[in-house]
Amino acid sequence: xxxxxxxxxxxxxxxxxxxxxxxxxxxxxxxxxxxFVAWYLISNTMANLExxxxxxxxxxxxxxxxxxxxxxLIEYSAADRYARALSVGFLNTLxxxxxxxxxxVILGTFLGVARLSKNWxxxxxxxxxxxxxxxxxxxxxxxxxxxxxxxxxxxxxxxxNPINGLFLCNRGLIFGIPQAHPVYKYMAIxxxxxxxxxxxxxxxxxxxxxxTGKAFPVFFTSIILIIGLPFVCWLFGGAPMDMSVPVLKGxxxxxxxxxxxxxxxxxxxxxxxxxAFVAEVVRAGIQAVSKGQTEAAMAIGxxxxxxxxxxxxxxxxxxxxxxxxxxxxNLTKNSSLAVAIGYPDxxxxxxxxxxxxxxxxxxxxxxxxxxxxxxxxxxxxxxxYNKKMVIVER
Amino acid sequence: xxxxxxxAVCLTVLAMSTFAMAGTLEDVRAKGWIQAxxxxxxxxxxxxxxxxxxxxxxxxxxxxVSVAVFGSPDKLKFTPLTAKTRFTALQSGEIDVLFRNxxxxxxxxxxxxxxxxxxxxxxxxxxxxxxxxxxxxxxxLDGATVCVLPGTTTxxxxxxxxxxxxxxxxxxxxxxxxxxxxxxxxxxCDCLTSDASQLAGTRAVAPNPGDYMILPEIISKExxxxxxxxxxxxxxxxxxxxxxxxxxxxxxxxxxxxxDEMLKSNDPKIKRFLxxxxxxxxxxxxxxxxxxxxxxxxxxxxxIFERNVGINTQLGIERGLNALWxxxxxxxxxxxx
Numbered sequence: 260x261x262x263x264x265x266x267x268x269x270x271x272x273x274x275x276x277x278x279x280x281x282x283x284x285x286x287x288x289x290x291x292x293x294x295f296v297a298w299y300l301i302s303n304t305m306a307n308l309e310x311x312x313x314x315x316x317x318x319x320x321x322x323x324x325x326x327x328x329x330x331x332l333i334e335y336s337a338a339d340r341y342a343r344a345l346s347v348g349f350l351n352t353l354x355x356x357x358x359x360x361x362x363x364v365i366l367g368t369f370l371g372v373a374r375l376s377k378n379w380x381x382x383x384x385x386x387x388x389x390x391x392x393x394x395x396x397x398x399x400x401x402x403x404x405x406x407x408x409x410x411x412x413x414x415x416x417x418x419x420n421p422i423n424g425l426f427l428c429n430r431g432l433i434f435g436i437p438q439a440h441p442v443y444k445y446m447a448i449x450x451x452x453x454x455x456x457x458x459x460x461x462x463x464x465x466x467x468x469x470x471t472g473k474a475f476p477v478f479f480t481s482i483i484l485i486i487g488l489p490f491v492c493w494l495f496g497g498a499p500m501d502m503s504v505p506v507l508k509g510x511x512x513x514x515x516x517x518x519x520x521x522x523x524x525x526x527x528x529x530x531x532x533x534x535a536f537v538a539e540v541v542r543a544g545i546q547a548v549s550k551g552q553t554e555a556a557m558a559i560g561x562x563x564x565x566x567x568x569x570x571x572x573x574x575x576x577x578x579x580x581x582x583x584x585x586x587x588x589n590l591t592k593n594s595s596l597a598v599a600i601g602y603p604d605x606x607x608x609x610x611x612x613x614x615x616x617x618x619x620x621x622x623x624x625x626x627x628x629x630x631x632x633x634x635x636x637x638x639x640x641x642x643x644y645n646k647k648m649v650i651v652e653r
Numbered sequence: 654x655x656x657x658x659x660x661a662v663c664l665t666v667l668a669m670s671t672f673a674m675a676g677t678l679e680d681v682r683a684k685g686w687i688q689a690x691x692x693x694x695x696x697x698x699x700x701x702x703x704x705x706x707x708x709x710x711x712x713x714x715x716x717x718v719s720v721a722v723f724g725s726p727d728k729l730k731f732t733p734l735t736a737k738t739r740f741t742a743l744q745s746g747e748i749d750v751l752f753r754n755x756x757x758x759x760x761x762x763x764x765x766x767x768x769x770x771x772x773x774x775x776x777x778x779x780x781x782x783x784x785x786x787x788x789x790x791x792x793x794l795d796g797a798t799v800c801v802l803p804g805t806t807t808x809x810x811x812x813x814x815x816x817x818x819x820x821x822x823x824x825x826x827x828x829x830x831x832x833x834x835x836x837x838x839x840x841x842c843d844c845l846t847s848d849a850s851q852l853a854g855t856r857a858v859a860p861n862p863g864d865y866m867i868l869p870e871i872i873s874k875e876x877x878x879x880x881x882x883x884x885x886x887x888x889x890x891x892x893x894x895x896x897x898x899x900x901x902x903x904x905x906x907x908x909x910x911x912x913d914e915m916l917k918s919n920d921p922k923i924k925r926f927l928x929x930x931x932x933x934x935x936x937x938x939x940x941x942x943x944x945x946x947x948x949x950x951x952x953x954x955x956x957i958f959e960r961n962v963g964i965n966t967q968l969g970i971e972r973g974l975n976a977l978w979x980x981x982x983x984x985x986x987x988x989x990x
Contacts, residue, residue, distance in 0.1 A: 601827040
């Protein structure tokens with residue numbers, strides 16, 4: 260009797276009391292609400308822009324930019340279009356973020372390990388560094404480093420010249436670089452080939468070790484390959500020795516490569532600040548690996564290097580990677596503070612473009628899209644790496 | 654009873670709002686003061702001194718309007734405004750007149766619903782350099798590093814100038830004025846570019862102002878003029894002719910010191926201007942002696958200029974374009990008759 264009633268209720272359950280159907284309804288409701296709000300905002304904005312007869316759209320990207328940019332990885336002049344000016348800013352942001360992330364990971368790892376050192380002095384120095392740099396706002400640090408560079412260094416005419424062809428002044432660090440020559444292109448290709456060979460070699464060495472137990476010195480071979488191949492290439496290319504040496508001409512140095520104080524201050528500020536956070540992440544990761552693992556590894560006779568590479572790091576990385584990713588994203592996003600110290604990053608260039616064209620909505624949209632692209636691609640890469648590192652459960 | 658009270662309040666509010674819809678002149682006379690929008694932080698143009706007294710070329714121009722309407726230079730209240738808020742404040746009626754080193758442009762005059770009056774300062778973008786650089790002209794700046802304050806047109810003006818002269822430049826663009834000035838004084842850049850009046854202000858706060866000079870080249874036109882709401886023609890006339898009275902007085906040789914003697918002058922132009930011969934006051938709807946009062950209480954344009962920004966002040970700006978037309982400048986007043 261009882262079961263019969265139960266069966267009946269479950270068959271004729273009211274639409275409103277069925278959690279599945281209800282949740283679908285909620286979802287539809289939420290989607291409608293979102294669509295309405297989006298439509299309202301967009302149509303309202305469009306109507307207002309029309310009323311004030313403000314032009315909309317991305318047509319301005321094709322117009323002449325008519326402003327100069329301090330430093331650029333690609334050829335650029337005021338006669339170029341806005342699209343090109345924005346690419347210059349994009350590449351500048353990419354450059355500072357990429358080098359910044361690279362240096363931050365190295366410095367952060369080093370500090371994190373130092374923080375766990377049994378040596379009292381090293382340990383306390385690392386702890387002091389972390390506390391100091393973590394607790395001061397990044398903007399202040401940027402101002403400090405920038406002021407440090409332009410206040411401390413002499414003018415170009417009194418530039419420091421510690422070694423031949425290298426100058427240090429308040430216009431930046433200027434040094435000689437090899438004169439452009441076709442052989443450098445082939446050298447770059449040689450490096451690429453070397454990387455591919457190393458990748459294959461590592462696979463082969465692993466396989467051989469699995470089969471025969473014999474280890475192959477992959478590390479040393481890799482170093483020889485990555486230096487040797489381009490060098491051989493350079494020799495065959497006629498070993499060009501011409502250098503583009505900086506010479507003081509007029510107001511500034513001509514020739515060579517310049518690292519501006521703005522770039523240096525931004526990079527230094529970002530790296531020193533973010534490395535303090537990365538150090539804590541690394542420390543947490545290492546401490547998460549139980550002590551028994553180290554003891555067991557030592558008991559089976561692994562060398563300290565092997566212990567770190569084969570036992571500790573693979574396990575620690577699993578804990579480190581997710582928070583490390585968010586620190587990398589932080590560094591990229593913080594690079595937009597460049598505006599404050601005059602480094603022409605994407606936000607700075609886009610800001611000028613907005614000022615000149617009045618296309619604020621489009622400009623801000625571009626800024627958002629660019630940072631979204633940076634962040635999503637960093638995340639995608641780190642997620643892939645994380646998946647590779649994740650524990651293989653059997 | 655209560656309902657009646659509410660109704661009375663409503664009616665008063667309604668009456669007042671319709672009153673406000675009338676001309677700014679009646680509005681100003683009813684409340685007893687003029688609300689003037691000023692810069693608030695630009696030394697020499699609009700800034701309160703350490704005692705809280707407002708000083709500057711723009712402030713004195715506003716005082717001329719106050720004298721014209723009320724016969725007293727102090728019937729003013731100042732609203733410091735930023736570059737972003739200045740036009741909205743005027744459009745919305747928060748202020749009655751805008752004296753805030755605004756460049757008159759076509760689009761502001763039309764699309765923003767403003768009317769610009771007589772220019773009270775002809776400015777333009779220039780270059781500030783350290784004297785030890787040994788540069789005498791902006792044409793010698795090829796390859797220079799230029800500190801630029803990002804503004805609406807500063808970056809474009811300077812890029813245009815260098816391109817037009819076939820020169821190369823290396824800009825350093827820093828958003829904060831103080832930070833930019835620090836970098837320039839420390840020698841990060843060879844020169845600093847901005848409106849010439851602002852350059853003078855920047856030089857005044859340099860560790861050693863004598864070490865810096867402004868190059869003679871001016872690379873853009875920035876006529877700074879007071880503005881009123883579009884469509885209020887009587888109010889516009891009053892602001893316009895208050896500023897023009899300053900210029901006309903200088904042209905006629907009338908200063909705050911000799912204005913009383915000038916009342917006895919036989920020159921019909923001076924007689925008409927000072928209200929000895931009646932006519933101009935009635936025409937504009939003010940006291941017959943409004944011009945006399947302005948000069949007596951505020952001084953002529955030359956006096957105002959020298960007092961606030963002139964060669965003997967911290968800013969040390971020469972008259973240049975702001976000299977009278979008779980001295981090769983652009984200051985020119987239509988006749989007061």
